[in-house]
Amino acid sequence: MDLECASQETVKQGLLARGWPPIKGFSKHVKTKVLEFFSLLIKLGQDDPRRVVHSLKAGLALTLVSLFYYYQPLYKSFGVSAMWAVITVVVVFEFSVGATLGKGVNRGLATLLAGGLAVGAHQLANLSGRIGEPIVLGIFVFLQAAVSTFVRFCPQIKARYDYGLLIFILTFSLISISGFRDDEVLELVHKRLLTVLIGGSTCVIISVLVFPVWAGQDLHNLIASNMEKLGIFLEGFGDEYFKMPEDGESEEDRPFLQGYKSVLDSKTIEDALANFARWEPRHGRFQFRHPWKQYLKIGALTRKCASRIESLNGHLYADIQAKREIRSKIQETCTTISMESGKALKELSMAIKTMVKPFAADIHIENSKSSVKNLDTLLKSGLWDDETDLLEVVPVATVASLLIDVVTCTAEIAESVNELATMLKFEVVEPTVSPEKPETGQPKIGIS
Amino acid sequence: MDLECASQETVKQGLLARGWPPIKGFSKHVKTKVLEFFSLLIKLGQDDPRRVVHSLKAGLALTLVSLFYYYQPLYKSFGVSAMWAVITVVVVFEFSVGATLGKGVNRGLATLLAGGLAVGAHQLANLSGRIGEPIVLGIFVFLQAAVSTFVRFCPQIKARYDYGLLIFILTFSLISISGFRDDEVLELVHKRLLTVLIGGSTCVIISVLVFPVWAGQDLHNLIASNMEKLGIFLEGFGDEYFKMPEDGESEEDRPFLQGYKSVLDSKTIEDALANFARWEPRHGRFQFRHPWKQYLKIGALTRKCASRIESLNGHLYADIQAKREIRSKIQETCTTISMESGKALKELSMAIKTMVKPFAADIHIENSKSSVKNLDTLLKSGLWDDETDLLEVVPVATVASLLIDVVTCTAEIAESVNELATMLKFEVVEPTVSPEKPETGQPKIGIS
Numbered sequence: 001m002d003l004e005c006a007s008q009e010t011v012k013q014g015l016l017a018r019g020w021p022p023i024k025g026f027s028k029h030v031k032t033k034v035l036e037f038f039s040l041l042i043k044l045g046q047d048d049p050r051r052v053v054h055s056l057k058a059g060l061a062l063t064l065v066s067l068f069y070y071y072q073p074l075y076k077s078f079g080v081s082a083m084w085a086v087i088t089v090v091v092v093f094e095f096s097v098g099a100t101l102g103k104g105v106n107r108g109l110a111t112l113l114a115g116g117l118a119v120g121a122h123q124l125a126n127l128s129g130r131i132g133e134p135i136v137l138g139i140f141v142f143l144q145a146a147v148s149t150f151v152r153f154c155p156q157i158k159a160r161y162d163y164g165l166l167i168f169i170l171t172f173s174l175i176s177i178s179g180f181r182d183d184e185v186l187e188l189v190h191k192r193l194l195t196v197l198i199g200g201s202t203c204v205i206i207s208v209l210v211f212p213v214w215a216g217q218d219l220h221n222l223i224a225s226n227m228e229k230l231g232i233f234l235e236g237f238g239d240e241y242f243k244m245p246e247d248g249e250s251e252e253d254r255p256f257l258q259g260y261k262s263v264l265d266s267k268t269i270e271d272a273l274a275n276f277a278r279w280e281p282r283h284g285r286f287q288f289r290h291p292w293k294q295y296l297k298i299g300a301l302t303r304k305c306a307s308r309i310e311s312l313n314g315h316l317y318a319d320i321q322a323k324r325e326i327r328s329k330i331q332e333t334c335t336t337i338s339m340e341s342g343k344a345l346k347e348l349s350m351a352i353k354t355m356v357k358p359f360a361a362d363i364h365i366e367n368s369k370s371s372v373k374n375l376d377t378l379l380k381s382g383l384w385d386d387e388t389d390l391l392e393v394v395p396v397a398t399v400a401s402l403l404i405d406v407v408t409c410t411a412e413i414a415e416s417v418n419e420l421a422t423m424l425k426f427e428v429v430e431p432t433v434s435p436e437k438p439e440t441g442q443p444k445i446g447i448s
Numbered sequence: 449m450d451l452e453c454a455s456q457e458t459v460k461q462g463l464l465a466r467g468w469p470p471i472k473g474f475s476k477h478v479k480t481k482v483l484e485f486f487s488l489l490i491k492l493g494q495d496d497p498r499r500v501v502h503s504l505k506a507g508l509a510l511t512l513v514s515l516f517y518y519y520q521p522l523y524k525s526f527g528v529s530a531m532w533a534v535i536t537v538v539v540v541f542e543f544s545v546g547a548t549l550g551k552g553v554n555r556g557l558a559t560l561l562a563g564g565l566a567v568g569a570h571q572l573a574n575l576s577g578r579i580g581e582p583i584v585l586g587i588f589v590f591l592q593a594a595v596s597t598f599v600r601f602c603p604q605i606k607a608r609y610d611y612g613l614l615i616f617i618l619t620f621s622l623i624s625i626s627g628f629r630d631d632e633v634l635e636l637v638h639k640r641l642l643t644v645l646i647g648g649s650t651c652v653i654i655s656v657l658v659f660p661v662w663a664g665q666d667l668h669n670l671i672a673s674n675m676e677k678l679g680i681f682l683e684g685f686g687d688e689y690f691k692m693p694e695d696g697e698s699e700e701d702r703p704f705l706q707g708y709k710s711v712l713d714s715k716t717i718e719d720a721l722a723n724f725a726r727w728e729p730r731h732g733r734f735q736f737r738h739p740w741k742q743y744l745k746i747g748a749l750t751r752k753c754a755s756r757i758e759s760l761n762g763h764l765y766a767d768i769q770a771k772r773e774i775r776s777k778i779q780e781t782c783t784t785i786s787m788e789s790g791k792a793l794k795e796l797s798m799a800i801k802t803m804v805k806p807f808a809a810d811i812h813i814e815n816s817k818s819s820v821k822n823l824d825t826l827l828k829s830g831l832w833d834d835e836t837d838l839l840e841v842v843p844v845a846t847v848a849s850l851l852i853d854v855v856t857c858t859a860e861i862a863e864s865v866n867e868l869a870t871m872l873k874f875e876v877v878e879p880t881v882s883p884e885k886p887e888t889g890q891p892k893i894g895i896s
Contacts (some may be wrong), residue, residue, distance in 0.1 A: 030690035044601050062621055069625045070582035080528075083622055138511050146507035153499050173510055174531060177517045212564045268716055269789045285895075289628035307755060343663050356538050365876050379842065394827070394845040401842050418512075 014406040016067060053211045054095055061089050063208045065199055069226035081191040088199025093207065095285075097255045098215035098276030100207040104200035105279065106164035111196045114171035115189035117144075120314045121172075122179035137180060141173050215276035216286045220352065222273065223295050225300050226266060227349035227413065233309055234342030234406065238335030240316055241399065242327060257313065263306040270299045285355055294420045298352075301416055305345075312402050315395060326396050333375045340368035341410045348417045357426040361414050375400055502543050509537050509654045513647055519589035529639040536647025541655065545731075546663035546700045546724030548655040552648035553727065554726035556624035559644045565592075569620075570627035578647050585628060589621050609725060633657045639662035664734045666770035668720065668800065671743050674714060674750050675797035675861065677707040681757055682790030682854065686783030688764055689847065690775060705761065711754040733803055746800075749864060753793075753857035760850050762844060774844050781823045785851045789858045796865045807872040809862050816855045825847055 046054045051162045067080035075082065115336055125136040148169045152162055172191070189232040207213075274292040278366045282288050344364035350359035379400065420426075473735035493500045516522045516530035523530065540551045573584040596617045600610055627633040655661075684705055712727070722740040730736050792812035827848065868874075 040599065040602060051598060055594040055598035057705065059590040061619075062593045066589055066621065066625045068623065069585070069628050075629065080626075083626070086621055086625065087618060090614065090621065136517070138514065141514055142507040142511045145510045146503040149506040150489065150493070150499060150503035154488060166538065169510075170535060173514065173538065174535055176513045178528075178531070179536065180517050217592045265715070267713070307758075310755070311759070315880070392523040393841075394849050397842040397845050398849055401846055 004290060014345060052211055057206055057210050058093050061093055061202050065089050065202055078191060078195060081195050084195035086191055087201035088196050089203055091201055093203045096213045096215035096218065097207050097275050099281040100203050102276060102279040103163050105202050106161060107167050107196060108166040108200050109195055110167035114168045115175055118172045118175035119185055119189055122178045122185045134180060136234060137176055140176060144172050145169050165252055202305060213274045214280060214283050216280050216290060219270065219273040219277055219292065219295055221268065223299050224349045224352040226263045229263055230302065230305055230309060231342045231345035231349060233257055233260045234345065235340045237312060238338040242331045242335065251253065259307050260306050263303060264310065266299065267303065270296060291420065291423045294416065298413060298416050298420065301409065301413045305406060305413065308402055308405045308409060312355050312399065315399050326393060329395060330375065330378055330400060333371050334403055336371040337368045340364045340371065340391060341406050344410050344414065348414055351417060355424065355426050357421050357428045365411055365414055372404055372407055373440050476828055487636050492662060494828035497537060498661055502661065505654055505658050506541050508649050509541055513537050513650055526639060528666045529643050532643035533647035536644050537651055541651045544661045544663035544724050545655050546728040548651050550727040551611055554609060555615050555644060556610040556648050558615035559619050559641055563623055563641055563651050564615045566620045566632055567637055569594045569624045570633045582628060585624055585810060588624060592620050592894045614627055626770045662728055662731055663721045663735065664728050664738060667718065667721035667725055667740065667743055670718065671747050672797045672800040674711045675793050677711055678750065678753055678757060679790045679793035679797060681705055682793065683707045683761060685748050686786040688785065690779045706753050706764060708757050712758065714747065715751065718744060739868065739871045742871060744866065745866065749857065749861045753854060753861065754856060756850055756853045763847050774841060777843060778823065778848060779825060780828055781819050782848060784819040785823065785855060788819065790811045792858050792862060796862055799865060803872065803874050805869050806865060813859055813862055820852055820855055834887055
């Protein structure tokens with residue numbers, strides 16, 4: 001056997017040495033794939049080092065609960081049931097404290113409730129004799145599985161208690177069925193509950209004490225940084241739109257303007273984070289009943305603004321551009337609107353980040369609103385003469401109306417950030433440098 | 449004890465009978481909540497009766513595997529390990545065949561792989577003596593848990609193999625730790641694998657044979673019906689926009705125009721369905737390697753079109769409406785564009801539904817394109833005189849440019865549906881009634 005293996009090995013090495021093409025090609029392909037995979041893993045770790053920490057925490061939690069097997073006195077009291085502590089750690093330990101707590105509480109309560117009901121079902125089934133017992137148990141298992149599975153379709157319940165219902169079905173079935181073979185049902189329930197509690201609390205303790213990741217903090221940062229991304233786009237938009245277009249320029253040439261795109265798809269992650277955050281206890285500047293719903297409201301308004309910005313972005317790369325003369329007439333006003341809305345959004349983002357009452361944002365919004373009035377006057381006063389082609393006015397008119405929409409959105413965002421500031425009693429800090437006062441009076445007419 | 453309970457009961461009933469306000473209010477509140485919950489459940493069942501069937505199927509699968517406990521010969525060969533069949537059924541049984549198959553395959557392969565590696569780890573640990581063994585095992589458990597947890601962050605792996613990795617961590621930990629107490633590790637792995645296979649195949653068989661729900665079929669229908677919803681909006685848009693606006697009218701008055709809204713948020717569900725569909729074997733008109741990616745492409749284009757329609761919808765209820773005279777000038781052309789794009793989308797939707805090559809869609813798109821040319825001419829020929837306020841032209845110009853965008857989107861959708869038709873060799877059926885031919889030549893000028 002050993003000789004055979006050795007000779008096969010020699011043949012293989014011979015083939016490899018001679019560079020048998022299919023093997024060489026295949027091994028090269030595998031090598032590339034493996035290298036790609038490793039560089040992807042390294043990138044994942046660099047993007048968010050908390051991922052590495054989380055993996056180590058998961059390993060630690062699992063190693064800790066496995067002591068139940070290794071340490072004789074512990075093993076004596078739990079025996080094979082210690083397995084449930086291990087299972088609980090594997091499935092309950094999640095990235096954020098909120099997700100871990102939510103799953104832990106779901107699992108604990110569901111085990112308690114299902115265990116209690118299963119004991120009742122076992123007692124009832126016991127009354128029906130040795131032949132009737134499996135039939136009665138079967139009916140119970142069928143009914144609870146069907147009803148609980150159906151209830152899981154309910155969206156409100158699915159969002160928060162889906163995992164609890166799954167564990168309810170699991171525990172009820174296992175305990176009531178086991179009861180048929182093992183009459184110590186109460187002890188079974190007791191051990192199960194205890195091991196689940198031990199596993200669950202190991203997860204929660206490690207997740208809270210060792211470099212905790214708070215879903216609430218993440219949601220807070222996400223909302224602020226999304227707003228900042230829109231601000232960056234708006235600050236840069238005016239200059240980009242009105243500068244002399246260069247041939248062959250495309251989206252890739254202005255990466256700083258593409259940050260807003262991730263905002264459009266952020267609903268799912270925001271909802272998930274808010275769901276987890278609701279389970280989290282007081283931490284840092286966040287209370288237990290922090291107004292997470294208000295964050296979701298701000299997030300929705302930010303996305304609405306982002307969809308307008310998506311349309312504006314389309315106009316940066318449109319094939320049909322308005323004539324230079326027409327564009328230059330509204331250049332200054334539009335650039336001011338865009339710039340001031342951008343500044344307002346960045347201010348609001350900073351206000352959320354530092355939890356300080358937004359001070360200058362209202363002034364920037366007033367500035368942009370008064371520029372909108374100027375734009376109105378400009379559009380009314382007639383931008384064109386009889387020879388102007390309406391087709392050349394349309395893109396400019398569309399950009400103008402989108403910018404007006406953006407100002408409305410920004411004002412809405414500011415209002416809901418102010419609501420948040422009132423709810424959370426944001427600090428009031430006098431700024432050291434005061435921003436420019438709103439412009440009023442005569443509309444400024446552009447280069448013309 | 450019994451007496452005490454009874455007396456408490458009497459007091460309670462007495463209070464209830466006298467209608468003690470807080471209790472009365474509370475019980476009324478609970479009653480309302482319970483009734484609401486039940487009517488919600490009934491609605492869930494009526495919306496999709498397959499949910500009821502699925503719940504019954506889940507109950508059936510669970511009752512079937514519990515036979516391993518009730519039936520003596522089966523229990524003899526598996527003993528307590530039969531528990532794993534029950535656990536597998538509870539966690540693997542999902543709504544669609546694809547999701548069930550995906551989870552089942554993940555669980556089966558992960559158990560096999562982790563079981564094999566755990567046996568190896570057990571042998572290695574055995575070499576290090578009674579004291580060294582738990583240390584070596586602990587190191588193995590820690591390392592595999594940390595590495596596997598980290599790999600789960602990789603998005604490509606998370607999408608398809610997240611559950612497999614979870615089961616890998618679970619099985620490896622359980623078996624290598626159990627090995628410390630139980631030297632029959634091979635038998636343990638063997639029993640675990642067998643029971644997981646039995647549980648998994650019970651799920652797959654029931655999910656395929658009893659009223660199967662195919663994720664692929666659902667994705668197919670979803671894509672077609674989303675397209676139809678946009679078509680319905682566009683067919684109705686022209687008449688709604690140009691009709692005499694009535695005071696106080698709002699979105700609620702035109703429910704038939706609101707169907708498109710669900711299209712905007714359909715990305716998550718489309719991605720999930722495509723992910724499940726990839727696991728599904730040939731069924732009906734769908735093969736194993738059906739081009740699901742092409743469906744996702746069509747879905748993305750449909751969403752792009754829906755975002756334009758969202759903007760159009762905003763103009764139906766805008767505060768500033770264009771002057772009637774200006775609107776009436778482009779009424780006929782815009783109505784034609786909207787109507788023809790709508791018809792094209794409905795044709796394309798029907799083509800996907802029936803898997804018949806779209807026949808009339810191209811003609812409708814040609815019609816809408818030639819109307820776009822008419823609109824261009826109309827805009828160029830000058831819609832206004834010197835006294836026209838540009839602010840009154842802007843809304844009309846914006847609607848016109850959005851409609852032009854919609855035509856482009858529709859053409860893109862048609863192209864990708866045609867690609868799908870080629871990939872899947874859609875049937876060619878000659879229609880019985882031929883639609884109108886494209887209009888060419890002189891642009892029609894509206895009412896003016």
